[in-house]
Structures are given as C-alpha cells and as structure tokens.
Ligand SMILES: Nc1nc2c(ncn2[C@@H]2O[C@H](COP(=O)(O)OP(=O)(O)OP(=O)(O)O)[C@@H](O)[C@H]2O)c(=O)[nH]1
C-alpha cells in the first residue's frame with residue numbers, strides 16, 4: 001500500500017510553489033519560473049527522507065479564465081482521487097506571496113472552489129517570500145481575517161507559516177520556515193489520512209444517494225402513468241411490482257446481495273410498511289379535502305397518489321439501505337423500518353397537498369415529480 005501522503009501545492013502564479021518544493025525536497029527537482037509560468041502541469045516530487053510527496057501545480061494567474069482553468073484541474077484531480085481510488089490528496093499547502101499583500105484575500109478565495117468537494121481537507125497556508133520577519137505578524141493576521149469570513153465554506157487552516165526558501169541576492173537574511181513547515185505537516189498527517197478515508201466514505205454515500213434518488217424519480221413518474229390507467233383494481237396492487245422493482249434497484253445501488261434472505265426481508269418490510277402507512281392514509285384523506293380536488297377526474301387523482309406513494313417508498317428505501325450499508329441497524333428487530341416509511345410517505349403526501357392547496361386543487365401528473373424532488 002502507498003504509505004506516503006500526497007500534498008497538493010497551490011497558489012498564485014509566481015508565488016514560489018516550485019521554489020518551495022525544491023527547498024523542502026532538498027534538490028532542484030521542480031522547474032522555477034523567471035518572468036513566466038514555471039509550472040505547466042501537475043507533477044509529483046518526493047524524497048526518501050519525507051513521508052509525503054509534493055504535487056506541484058500551475059499557479060492561478062490574475063485573469064479570470066486562467067484561474068478557472070487551474071481550479072478545474074485541481075478539483076478534477078481531487079474528485080478523481082475520491083471516485084476512482086486513484087492517489088488521493090491528503091493535504092493542501094496553499095502558498096500566498098507575502099510581498100503582494102493586495103491579492104491575499106482574492107487568492108485565498110480560490111480555495112472556495114477547490115474545496116467544494118472536500119471542505120475538510122487539512123490546509124496549511126504558506127506565506128512564501130517572507131523576507132522580513134518583522135512583517136510576519138501582520139501577514140498572518142491578514143490571512144486569519146480572510147479565513148474568518150469564509151471559514152464556513154473552506155474550514156480554517158491547520159497553520160499559517162511564513163517561509164523564505166532562499167535569501168534574495170545581496171541580502172543578509174537566512175532562509176527560514178522550511179523545518180517548521182515539515183514538522184507541522186508530519187504532525188498532521190495521521191489525521192489527514194483519517195480525514196481522507198472519511199471524505200471517501202462520504203463521497204461514496206453521496207453518489208449512491210444521488211443514483212438512488214434519480215431512480216426514485218423515474219419510478220414515481222412511471223407510477224403516475226400506471227395510476228392514470230382507469231382499471232378497477234386497488235392502487236396498491238398495481239403499484240407493488242413497481243415498488244418492488246424500485247426497492248430492488250436501490251438495494252443494488254447499495255451493493256446488497258439480491259439472493260440474500262435479509263435483502264428480501266428488508267424489501268418486503270418496506271412494501272408492507274408502505275401499504276399500511278397510517279401517515280400516508282391520513283395524508284391522502286387530507287389531500288382529498290383540498291378545495292378543487294373533488295373536480296379532478298378520478299384517474300388524475302389516482303396518478304397523483306400513485307406517484308406520490310412510490311416516491312415516498314423510494315425516499316424511505318434510500319434511508320433504509322444507507323443504514324444497512326453503513327451497518328447502523330438492529331438486524332433482529334426491523335420495526336424501525338415502519339417509522340422511516342411512515343415519515344417519508346407522510347412528507348411526500350404533505351408536500352403534494354401543500355402545492356395543490358396553493359393551486360386550487362390543480363396539478364398535472366407530470367408536475368408532481370418536479371414538486372416532490374424539489375428540496
Ligand atoms: N529570493 C527568493 N526568491 C523566490 C523565493 N520563492 C520564489 N522566489 C522567486 O519567485 C519566482 C517564482 O517562483 P516559482 O517557484 O517559479 O513560482 P511558482 O509558484 O512555482 O510559479 P508557477 O509555476 O508559474 O505557478 C522565481 O523567480 C523565484 O526565484 C524565495 O524564497 N526567495
């Protein structure tokens with residue numbers, strides 16, 4: 001297994017990312033730019049002595065599109081690490097040029113895009129080109145101030161470290177900050193590994209949920225069509241195959257074995273709970289009382305009810321399957337399923353009732369899915 005952490009080095013163009021990487025690795029590995037972009041694409045560098053590798057990136061420039069392109073490359077990389085189990089990024093070093101104080105806030109704001117998919121990735125802000133120790137305090141405060149405003153979206157940095165990779169020609173000052181940067185990074189790697197496992201878990205659940213909800217919307221639309229066929233059998237009977245299909249589909253998304261008895265039990269418990277859901281029954285009775293509903297053709301009302309019921313079943317199945325998937329359940333006593341189904345069915349019908357009350361009982365069957373999926 002790959003034991004080295006991956007650290008993505010970000011920052012404005014010319015902030016000194018490649019120079020910093022060379023100083024940390026201890027050799028001239030990354031190309032440094034003079035007068036133009038030094039780094040064109042992302043590349044990783046490592047040294048035997050370090051338990052992390054550094055990934056150099058093309059810097060953000062001050063043009064809007066240049067920055068967008070760089071930001072997109074970053075977030076694609078971070079996402080593919082989560083999705084495809086490619087090498088993940090465990091930490092960010094965000095470089096801010098300590099000499100260009102006007103751009104600090106603007107540069108740091110790009111973090112908001114980068115961190116969209118992964119808010120909690122630990123970040124160290126490196127104040128590069130910190131030529132003057134006397135300015136450290138105000139530079140650090142400037143970074144802190146920016147984070148105060150955007151911490152909700154980006155989290156706060158683990159540390160803010162002024163660094164001078166090498167002294168400028170003719171100036172009698174010493175390089176500084178590199179040791180501290182390495183130490184603080186090493187200290188935070190354990191938790192960075194744990195955070196990244198957690199992020200992968202969350203991302204995996206998010207994808208599964210999105211797929212399951214999409215399937216629910218499709219099935220609820222089909223149910224609305226089935227419900228609109230005027231045949232003389234009770235709704236529940238026509239809907240059961242659709243419901244069963246939907247539940248099976250969702251359980252597949254959550255990787256459950258279809259031949260397993262437990263999977264079958266869970267599926268039939270959801271269907272049963274749906275059929276006897278008192279919340280749904282009460283809510284449907286409420287729906288029938290909405291002014292104007294009495295004027296609806298029976299098949300239209302049936303279509304609405306059918307779509308809503310299947311939607312509620314799907315929503316409940318997502319919660320149930322997710323709980324089974326993460327192991328957060330009592331397998332011996334499955335009564336908790338009733339509660340979930342009841343609540344989701346009740347909510348779905350309540351949503352539809354509310355909209356129909358506002359529209360004097362009018363809603364087209366095909367609109368109900370739109371209403372239901374709206375958060
Ligand atoms: N004296 C001194 N110059 C530095 C330091 N860090 C960066 N520079 C100079 O700043 C310029 C840009 O440095 P790079 O390391 O290429 O910057 P970058 O962030 O990698 O730039 P891009 O790859 O274009 O995004 C170079 O001329 C470096 O020599 C430093 O610590 N001391």
Ligand SMILES: [Mg+2]
Pocket residue numbers: 017018019031032033038039056057059
């Ligand atoms: Mg570079």
